[in-house]
Amino acid sequence: MGIRNKLLDFKRRLSDRKMYSVVIVALAVVAGWGIYQYKTAADLRQELDNQYNRAFYDMLGYVDNVQMLLAKSLISASNTKTASIMQEAWRQANLAQTNLGQLPINPPTLEKTSKYLTQVGDFAYSLNNQNMKGKELSDKQYETLEKLYGYAVSLRDSLEQLQSDLGTGRLKWGELRKKGTSIFQRTSTKITGEQFENIDKTFQEYPTLIYDGPFSDHITNTKPKALTGDTVSVDQARERVIKFFGKDKVQNVTNTSKNDSEPFKTYSYTVTFKDRPEEETAVIDITQKGGHPYYMLYNRAVEKEVLNIDQAKAAGKKFLEEQGFKNMTDTYYLKEDNTATINYAYTQDGIVIYPDLIKVKVALDNGEILGFEAKGYLSSHTDRNIPEPSISEEEARSKISSKIKVYSSGLAIIPTEYKTELFTYEFKGKLNDKDFIVYINANTGEEEDILMIINTPNGVLTM
Amino acid sequence: MLSVFTAFSIKLLIRRGGDSIFKKLKITGVLLILVCLISTVFSHNRPEITVLMKELKPGDQGKEVAQMQQRLKNWGYYRDDVNGIYDSSTFEAVKEYQRKNNMPVTGTAGFDTLLAMGMTSITVSNAVHAQGKGISDEQLLARAINGEARGEPYEGQVAVGAVILNRTRDSRFPKTIAGVIYQPGAFTAVSDGQINVPIDPESTVVKAARDALNGWDPTNGCLYYWNPATATSKWIWGRKIIKTIGKHHFGI
Numbered sequence: 001m002g003i004r005n006k007l008l009d010f011k012r013r014l015s016d017r018k019m020y021s022v023v024i025v026a027l028a029v030v031a032g033w034g035i036y037q038y039k040t041a042a043d044l045r046q047e048l049d050n051q052y053n054r055a056f057y058d059m060l061g062y063v064d065n066v067q068m069l070l071a072k073s074l075i076s077a078s079n080t081k082t083a084s085i086m087q088e089a090w091r092q093a094n095l096a097q098t099n100l101g102q103l104p105i106n107p108p109t110l111e112k113t114s115k116y117l118t119q120v121g122d123f124a125y126s127l128n129n130q131n132m133k134g135k136e137l138s139d140k141q142y143e144t145l146e147k148l149y150g151y152a153v154s155l156r157d158s159l160e161q162l163q164s165d166l167g168t169g170r171l172k173w174g175e176l177r178k179k180g181t182s183i184f185q186r187t188s189t190k191i192t193g194e195q196f197e198n199i200d201k202t203f204q205e206y207p208t209l210i211y212d213g214p215f216s217d218h219i220t221n222t223k224p225k226a227l228t229g230d231t232v233s234v235d236q237a238r239e240r241v242i243k244f245f246g247k248d249k250v251q252n253v254t255n256t257s258k259n260d261s262e263p264f265k266t267y268s269y270t271v272t273f274k275d276r277p278e279e280e281t282a283v284i285d286i287t288q289k290g291g292h293p294y295y296m297l298y299n300r301a302v303e304k305e306v307l308n309i310d311q312a313k314a315a316g317k318k319f320l321e322e323q324g325f326k327n328m329t330d331t332y333y334l335k336e337d338n339t340a341t342i343n344y345a346y347t348q349d350g351i352v353i354y355p356d357l358i359k360v361k362v363a364l365d366n367g368e369i370l371g372f373e374a375k376g377y378l379s380s381h382t383d384r385n386i387p388e389p390s391i392s393e394e395e396a397r398s399k400i401s402s403k404i405k406v407y408s409s410g411l412a413i414i415p416t417e418y419k420t421e422l423f424t425y426e427f428k429g430k431l432n433d434k435d436f437i438v439y440i441n442a443n444t445g446e447e448e449d450i451l452m453i454i455n456t457p458n459g460v461l462t463m
Numbered sequence: 464m465l466s467v468f469t470a471f472s473i474k475l476l477i478r479r480g481g482d483s484i485f486k487k488l489k490i491t492g493v494l495l496i497l498v499c500l501i502s503t504v505f506s507h508n509r510p511e512i513t514v515l516m517k518e519l520k521p522g523d524q525g526k527e528v529a530q531m532q533q534r535l536k537n538w539g540y541y542r543d544d545v546n547g548i549y550d551s552s553t554f555e556a557v558k559e560y561q562r563k564n565n566m567p568v569t570g571t572a573g574f575d576t577l578l579a580m581g582m583t584s585i586t587v588s589n590a591v592h593a594q595g596k597g598i599s600d601e602q603l604l605a606r607a608i609n610g611e612a613r614g615e616p617y618e619g620q621v622a623v624g625a626v627i628l629n630r631t632r633d634s635r636f637p638k639t640i641a642g643v644i645y646q647p648g649a650f651t652a653v654s655d656g657q658i659n660v661p662i663d664p665e666s667t668v669v670k671a672a673r674d675a676l677n678g679w680d681p682t683n684g685c686l687y688y689w690n691p692a693t694a695t696s697k698w699i700w701g702r703k704i705i706k707t708i709g710k711h712h713f714g715i
Binding site for chain 1: 667
């Protein structure tokens, strides 16, 4: 039977009255379902748009406040008042940045705006700390504040322009969100995307900010201190790789790439091992300068736990000594998946130097080293000239709360979030069955940090 | 597509059509089939519904029983060893739990009891589902890695986790892991819902998430990655490539 006949046959049968009703019912069901789905989708779209609007208007409000607070800080004469203004500016800038991250705009479009908000908050926070200690703003800081205020004004103006576009419906979040292929969607995305790009262009000439905060520009560009020695070749670095794992274990070492990004330029290798399956490989990076091991990760499943944590610590320390890292003391560990990740810090004359950190991952079945990470050590290790502390241990101890029962103490160098170092007395003590570590500045007697220790079955956590 | 289905089914029906009662029955059948078809077509994009655990009763054995015993033991209802057997002491413990929580005291852990114990998200299949509440950073990171780099070499999985963590420390991105992962448009696995795919217990993504959280960073500080075969946005090619791991380029 040909198609034509089939169709005719079909048409004839359709003319049957009962069949009409079937078709109608079926169509009604389909239509009903479609309408329901469409409505649900529309509701969800609306809900999403509302969220985006909420984030946008919240951000607008916070930017408004930042601008106002920066203006106030320029005319405030008292330290305490400036401190409280700065604290509020820090909070508002952070909230603005959080809401900015919620907008449906590709991350790179607004990255300078985001950086600006982060740095305003960070800068305000560091000024707040400075003011609380009673130090006034320097002329340079005042100048920076003025510049930041100028940017806040222009950011607010551009956002206001966008707000009116949103209000009149010329800009819709849905258009930004969609990544369809139709020409219309593409052009509209371009238009709205461009509006945001224009905002970001405001920050093209944005100055380099230097202050005491984690996002300060000089912090992000620090040079590693421990990259000593001459530049090595790919083959010299390969020798280092073999030495790292031991000649008797290594089957094959393949150079996979040369990485030229600052501050750690490295060679990468993939290593396979004798008597191990092919897919169990290790990856390792050796620094181009000096040929230091920088990072290693060996993906081997560890099925059982034979070694206890003390044996694991000893295995890690032995490994570090063989690799030429002397005077390393374990400070913290974490047990997971039958492995222990142990932190080792350098000690000089009995002083624990926490910034010089190496992490070692030890397999608890046979003590093999499964991971190594020396970024902290390579960034900060150097022969330090540590002066005598200006205050005695007794003086320092008198600074901490008398409620804490101290059970051990010593000198330590601790890192700050902005990559500087503090020379401190370290007191470990107990209060209400909770363990604490208190750091007192060995020169000024100021309380620098308090950590609470939480003992878990997996390790010792500090908070 | 739907209309094709409709026409096809009706045609079949007509051809075979016998007397009218049969016809009616068949019409109902076809309609039911239609509704099923339609609903499968429409529900395709919905998240998978977790298969809820069946009830546990005396005599049952297995991992689920052991999990329940462990919970009851943690809360002080159960005192014996966690052995995975629903024995009389387990029965008593369940009864005590139900009594304390104002539930019908049956000694059998039905759906409501299991729900109260927070055990309903364990599925019959052995996929691991993240508990709805209190998803830790580790879980969230593992699921993001799962969605973004499932088939990648282990190092590439750690690298994806490291990029997410590097972003939290960069001034140009949100400050929290959740903020970075759920930033609109940032990760395709979030946009298309793949982040909600249950983690395969055989997969290494949880281990990779842990290594990333412990500070291993194969990318050496990268903030972006992309698959050169599928990357659509033009700006990404302007980024400097630092390293290539598996299918992904990593860059700043």
